[in-house]
Amino acid sequence: MxxxxxxxxxxxxxxxxxxxxxxxELVPRAKTVLVTDEHVFAHHxxxxxxxxxxxxxxxxxxxxxxxxNAIIDQLLDFEADRSWWIVGVGGGVIxxxxxxxxxxxxxxxxxxxxxxxxxxxxxxxxxxKNGIDVGIYKNMVGLIRxxxxxxxxxxxxxxxxxxEWINGMAEVIKHACIKDAPMFKLLEENTLAKLKxxxxxxxxxxxxxxxxxxxxxxxxxxxxxxxxxLNFGHTLGHAIENMYDLPHGHAVSIGMTVxxxxxxxxxxxxxxxxxxxVLEKYGLPTYAVFDVDKAWDILKMDKKRAAxxxxxxxxxxxxxGIIQSIPLEGLQSLLIExxxx
Amino acid sequence: MxxxxxxxxxxxxxxxxxxxxxxxELVPRAKTVLVTDEHVFAHHxxxxxxxxxxxxxxxxxxxxxxxxNAIIDQLLDFEADRSWWIVGVGGGVIxxxxxxxxxxxxxxxxxxxxxxxxxxxxxxxxxxKNGIDVGIYKNMVGLIRxxxxxxxxxxxxxxxxxxEWINGMAEVIKHACIKDAPMFKLLEENTLAKLKxxxxxxxxxxxxxxxxxxxxxxxxxxxxxxxxxLNFGHTLGHAIENMYDLPHGHAVSIGMTVxxxxxxxxxxxxxxxxxxxVLEKYGLPTYAVFDVDKAWDILKMDKKRAAxxxxxxxxxxxxxGIIQSIPLEGLQSLLIExxxx
Numbered sequence: 005m006x007x008x009x010x011x012x013x014x015x016x017x018x019x020x021x022x023x024x025x026x027x028x029e030l031v032p033r034a035k036t037v038l039v040t041d042e043h044v045f046a047h048h049x050x051x052x053x054x055x056x057x058x059x060x061x062x063x064x065x066x067x068x069x070x071x072x073n074a075i076i077d078q079l080l081d082f083e084a085d086r087s088w089w090i091v092g093v094g095g096g097v098i099x100x101x102x103x104x105x106x107x108x109x110x111x112x113x114x115x116x117x118x119x120x121x122x123x124x125x126x127x128x129x130x131x132x133k134n135g136i137d138v139g140i141y142k143n144m145v146g147l148i149r150x151x152x153x154x155x156x157x158x159x160x161x162x163x164x165x166x167x168e169w170i171n172g173m174a175e176v177i178k179h180a181c182i183k184d185a186p187m188f189k190l191l192e193e194n195t196l197a198k199l200k201x202x203x204x205x206x207x208x209x210x211x212x213x214x215x216x217x218x219x220x221x222x223x224x225x226x227x228x229x230x231x232x233x234l235n236f237g238h239t240l241g242h243a244i245e246n247m248y249d250l251p252h253g254h255a256v257s258i259g260m261t262v263x264x265x266x267x268x269x270x271x272x273x274x275x276x277x278x279x280x281x282v283l284e285k286y287g288l289p290t291y292a293v294f295d296v297d298k299a300w301d302i303l304k305m306d307k308k309r310a311a312x313x314x315x316x317x318x319x320x321x322x323x324x325g326i327i328q329s330i331p332l333e334g335l336q337s338l339l340i341e342x343x344x345x
Numbered sequence: 346m347x348x349x350x351x352x353x354x355x356x357x358x359x360x361x362x363x364x365x366x367x368x369x370e371l372v373p374r375a376k377t378v379l380v381t382d383e384h385v386f387a388h389h390x391x392x393x394x395x396x397x398x399x400x401x402x403x404x405x406x407x408x409x410x411x412x413x414n415a416i417i418d419q420l421l422d423f424e425a426d427r428s429w430w431i432v433g434v435g436g437g438v439i440x441x442x443x444x445x446x447x448x449x450x451x452x453x454x455x456x457x458x459x460x461x462x463x464x465x466x467x468x469x470x471x472x473x474k475n476g477i478d479v480g481i482y483k484n485m486v487g488l489i490r491x492x493x494x495x496x497x498x499x500x501x502x503x504x505x506x507x508x509e510w511i512n513g514m515a516e517v518i519k520h521a522c523i524k525d526a527p528m529f530k531l532l533e534e535n536t537l538a539k540l541k542x543x544x545x546x547x548x549x550x551x552x553x554x555x556x557x558x559x560x561x562x563x564x565x566x567x568x569x570x571x572x573x574x575l576n577f578g579h580t581l582g583h584a585i586e587n588m589y590d591l592p593h594g595h596a597v598s599i600g601m602t603v604x605x606x607x608x609x610x611x612x613x614x615x616x617x618x619x620x621x622x623v624l625e626k627y628g629l630p631t632y633a634v635f636d637v638d639k640a641w642d643i644l645k646m647d648k649k650r651a652a653x654x655x656x657x658x659x660x661x662x663x664x665x666g667i668i669q670s671i672p673l674e675g676l677q678s679l680l681i682e683x684x685x686x
Binding site: 012013035073076086087107108109110111112135138139141143144145148304305307309310311 | 488651
């Protein structure tokens with residue numbers, strides 16, 4: 005089931021409900037390198053078969069330049085040239101790394117993704133943002149460059165650990181908060197256990213989220229405005245994620261909780277409790293104690309800063325996110341107030 | 346004197362015959378970082394004044410990832426955000442590094458160049474190709490992304506060492522060979538000493554070369570065809586450049602000499618002697634002995650390889666370059682024949 009999506013200077017084919025084995029119809033096996041991590045490789049060995057494969061150590065701590073160097077060395081060993089393809093098979097760390105290397109190796113090869121986690125399916129693999137962390141700064145280096153295809157195989161989720169389901173749900177809840185009130189309701193009415201049992205419901209939810217994010221990206225590929233909404237929960241989230249080595253979804257969930265409180269103060273938002281309830285229902289942390297001063301030092305370097313203000317994402321109501329420019333000073337004192345109270 | 350040039354998804358303003366001091370009219374001083382090397386910094390201290398400046402060690406051996414890491418760390422120290430500018434002030438190494446970092450830092454900042462060498466003025470700063478070397482492989486990692494402006498100040502050439510004048514002339518002669526027979530004649534009729542004395546002639550020559558390269562790039566920004574012509578002399582040149590630590594122009598000059606001989610065999614080219622004479626007149630080496638086997642191992646990884654053949658640039662006649670696909674095996678034996686005979 006192919007859906008072709010157009011971006012400003014590229015198009016991407018989305019294959020929903022498709023077996024990962026169909027990869028061989030999309031790329032030439034002899035001129036393709038799959039990039040994955042040890043976990044995914046161990047769980048889906050049949051999928052990798054005799055494809056050229058680069059297997060990385062799993063985890064966000066490897067989303068760094070040293071790993072990029074290692075991938076490039078292996079591409080040279082394969083004698084990969086510009087006619088080759090790179091396909092990332094994995095979660096968000098793998099899609100971020102793969103997209104980035106595909107953008108810079110020989111000034112750019114074609115690439116595609118087979119996302120294997122909820123997070124990668126509904127978020128990381130979509131929209132062309134890629135990159136690596138630099139020290140404590142998340143995604144400080146990277147590109148915006150669209151993959152040629154995304155191949156969605158729900159069966160790959162069978163081996164996903166519970167913690168990764170929870171991690172991915174943070175982005176689903178984020179999408180509902182900023183853009184889709186009916187989906188928020190659907191999340192309130194269901195549970196993670198139900199989603200894991202009901203394959204049709206799950207496929208539908210993933211597709212709905214993939215297309216929601218796609219629509220936002222299409223409207224603003226290079227993040228001049230609208231696309232910033234997708235950073236709901238991420239400004240503070242990114243700051244504390246690497247500080248405390250938190251799962252991405254946990255960090256974003258804490259970030260969304262704080263953003264709800266900021267919204268209550270700045271936009272008159274009144275539904276914080278419903279958001280917190282849904283986050284907790286899907287196993288996510290909400291209220292947390294952290295070192296505000298240290299977080300602030302990282303947060304002020306966020307890519308959404310513009311001079312002395314931060315473009316912060318707030319909610320008017322569930323389903324309606326907005327971008328608000330908050331002076332750095334005011335933002336700092338509000339954060340101190342919420343986190344220490 | 347501003348000339349606006351359009352590329353596929355960006356435009357670049359060329360300021361010919363303009364004082365470098367006019368930079369302050371183009372970018373906001375408080376949100377700009379200049380990137381340069383110790384030589385350029387020492388020779389043009391007044392130009393840098395109180396601008397935020399990153400000063401790098403000079404030389405091709407620093408066109409590597411470690412330097413990119415160092416630049417990124419310094420941009421973080423400046424708290425540079427997406428609203429900042431990066432301006433490369435220097436030769437080809439500086440423009441390659443600066444363009445690359447500007448492309449990946451925070452997924453892309455605006456950038457411009459003030460080229461300070463002949464090579465950078467007529468070649469490296471034009472067309473958006475940037476990148477770094479990986480081990481023995483030249484420019485193996487990089488992007489194609491256009492600068493917003495190029496500022497040409499001929500007076501900056503005053504401090505350019507003789508060896509760098511010679512280096513740059515290799516690219517001028519290359520342009521003449523592939524595209525501009527009248528310019529080739531002009532080069533035959535003049536000398537480097539004359540060019541250095543006659544500022545008007547020099548300015549005219551630089552402009553002619555900058556616009557020649559620009560036209561080729563505009564026709565084929567992402568190097569599907571025509572733009573490959575600019576690699577005349579570079580396929581072999583790049584292979585031997587890092588092997589023997591040669592100046593870029595020397596390596597390309599040797600590469601052009603070999604390409605003329607290949608052309609004689611494959612296209613019936615009859616003007617090798619005239620090309621060799623001009624190269625030598627401008628101080629460039631032509632015939633050289635090198636380790637063909639070792640060069641071949643590097644050459645076969647060239648970005649212009651497509652499967653089992655190499656897109657090699659040959660001449661039909663002076664002023665008319667062509668792209669010819671040569672099977673790797675045949676190319677290897679021809680190279681062995683020419684270099685060892």
